[in-house]
Amino acid sequence: MLKVENVTRTFGTKVLTHALKGVSFEIKKGEFVIIMGKSGSGKSTLLHQMGLLDTPTSGEIYIADKNIKELSTGQQTEFRLTTLGYIFQEYAILPELTAIENVYLPMMVNTKSEGTPKSEKAKEMLEMVDLGHRLNHYSNELSGGEQQRVAIARALINSPQILFADEPCANLDTLSTKTVLGLLENLNKSIGQTIVMVSHDPDDQRYADHVIWLEDGLIKSDKYKIKGELI
Ligand SMILES: Nc1ncnc2c1ncn2[C@@H]1O[C@H](COP(=O)(O)OP(=O)(O)OP(=O)(O)O)[C@@H](O)[C@H]1O
Numbered sequence: 001m002l003k004v005e006n007v008t009r010t011f012g013t014k015v016l017t018h019a020l021k022g023v024s025f026e027i028k029k030g031e032f033v034i035i036m037g038k039s040g041s042g043k044s045t046l047l048h049q050m051g052l053l054d055t056p057t058s059g060e061i062y063i064a065d066k067n068i069k070e071l072s073t074g075q076q077t078e079f080r081l082t083t084l085g086y087i088f089q090e091y092a093i094l095p096e097l098t099a100i101e102n103v104y105l106p107m108m109v110n111t112k113s114e115g116t117p118k119s120e121k122a123k124e125m126l127e128m129v130d131l132g133h134r135l136n137h138y139s140n141e142l143s144g145g146e147q148q149r150v151a152i153a154r155a156l157i158n159s160p161q162i163l164f165a166d167e168p169c170a171n172l173d174t175l176s177t178k179t180v181l182g183l184l185e186n187l188n189k190s191i192g193q194t195i196v197m198v199s200h201d202p203d204d205q206r207y208a209d210h211v212i213w214l215e216d217g218l219i220k221s222d223k224y225k226i227k228g229e230l231i
């Protein structure tokens, strides 16, 4: 599903920051992957490379057997819209739109979804994240956890092959964190949604079946959960 080969990312021109120093690993379909590591270890940078939100300085990334370097700009955009889904730390839902409008927004720009009744699908997604009763609320009428669940529904509306999440619970309280992580776990288990999530809370490892630890731009460990143990 996703293969990262010797990827580096260096920022700056005079003062160079080597955020990624050559990382390689593979992610299989249906995995719930967690990328862990201290602040500044390169987690977000890595997620951005995999999510086509930034370009590696060197190395290769393959998604669904395609080398993303070989895609045209148009194909990359199409990939971001139709194959990948994103959830960020900041909920990033638009305040001018209601919950349901936020969720069907990505369908408006997805030419492949033409003909699909957008509001029906968006309603379904919001029901899935338990927000069927908040369809017409604006973001200032929703709690942090509810806003993040709207963001999840939106990220899933085009049925992405991979869902990327960068510390999706960083701004949430304990209860909302549990709800959001439980929801992701459920998506992974029930429909086999492939999820790649960045976290710096070691407790979150219990949700994962593949845990990659980064340290200073390098992979410190790459383990799979087998019979409840990370090996
Ligand atoms: N656009 C940029 N320009 C210059 N340096 C950057 C840029 N983005 C990230 N860095 C640097 O790269 C390193 C890795 O950053 P990154 O954001 O990937 O860390 P992180 O593991 O996600 O940290 P956190 O847990 O705090 O989010 C850091 O030293 C950071 O300062």
Ligand SMILES: [Mg+2]
Pocket: 043, 044, 045
């Ligand atoms: Mg980060």
